[in-house]
Amino acid sequence: MSFSRSLKARASSVWEDGYNHPFVQQLGQGTLNPESFKFYLVQDYLYLLQYAKVFAAAVLKSDSEQLMAGFSRSQDYILNGEMELHRAYMRQFGISEEEAASAKASLYNRCYTANMLHYGLTGGLADVLAAVFPCAWTYADYGTRLKTDFAQHYENNPYKSWIDMYASEEFSQSFAWFYDALDGLVEHMSPTQCEKIAEIFVSSVEFEYLFWDMAYKRQMSY
Numbered sequence: 001m002s003f004s005r006s007l008k009a010r011a012s013s014v015w016e017d018g019y020n021h022p023f024v025q026q027l028g029q030g031t032l033n034p035e036s037f038k039f040y041l042v043q044d045y046l047y048l049l050q051y052a053k054v055f056a057a058a059v060l061k062s063d064s065e066q067l068m069a070g071f072s073r074s075q076d077y078i079l080n081g082e083m084e085l086h087r088a089y090m091r092q093f094g095i096s097e098e099e100a101a102s103a104k105a106s107l108y109n110r111c112y113t114a115n116m117l118h119y120g121l122t123g124g125l126a127d128v129l130a131a132v133f134p135c136a137w138t139y140a141d142y143g144t145r146l147k148t149d150f151a152q153h154y155e156n157n158p159y160k161s162w163i164d165m166y167a168s169e170e171f172s173q174s175f176a177w178f179y180d181a182l183d184g185l186v187e188h189m190s191p192t193q194c195e196k197i198a199e200i201f202v203s204s205v206e207f208e209y210l211f212w213d214m215a216y217k218r219q220m221s222y
Contacts (some may be wrong), residue, residue, distance in 0.1 A: 011134070011206075015205055018208055021209065023213070023215055024142055030150075030157035034158075036217075036218055039218040041089050041093065042095060042099075043103075043215060044211075045083070045100045046103060047211070050116070052075050053117065054120035055072070055078070057117070081170075085165050104220070107221040107222065111210075112211060115204070115207065126185040126189070129178055130204070131203075132204070135204065139171070143162075143171070146167070147167040
């Protein structure tokens with residue numbers, strides 16, 4: 001197994017805790033409190049704006065056309081793919097873009113995005129990929145599993161389009177290039193350097209768990 005593909009196992013405990021979190025499970029069941037989902041929508045809207053900036057920083061660090069193109073495509077998908085789903089849901093829940101844009105990011109949201117932006121501004125490209133990878137990978141995994149595990153609730157699920165997006169082949173393909181890119185970047189690194197990259201990855205999976213928990217509790221701070 002390649003380095004990049006082994007990272008999921010490194011984070012397996014918190015990865016599974018994230019999938020089994022009530023927020024995610026209730027998304028699959030279609031029973032999630034709409035107020036928790038509205039809180040999540042606004043916070044994730046603010047998160048994605050910062051997430052997209054990390055990819056912009058990575059473009060500046062890239063010294064190959066292939067990496068520049070990859071980071072640019074990913075940023076475009078975030079701003080014009082994922083964000084479109086959020087805008088549609090926000091309209092459905094009566095949240096205007098102006099209201100979302102003027103909202104305050106929670107403490108958990110700020111900590112997560114500050115961590116990624118730190119690597120975007122000061123780290124190497126392997127650091128950046130390790131920091132952003134869990135967001136895409138966990139969502140693809142959770143969306144796919146929810147669609148299967150809660151098939152009996154699927155057609156009448158009010159969160160069906162959310163599950164559809166993250167379970168889609170299009171979404172998986174949007175970050176498929178991460179695997180080989182990260183493997184190439186760590187190819188000549190020492191075991192100590194690779195361990196640092198793995199730790200960055202695991203930390204971002206932990207932040208993903210905290211984001212679900214924050215949204216479920218509608219918690220702005222501790």
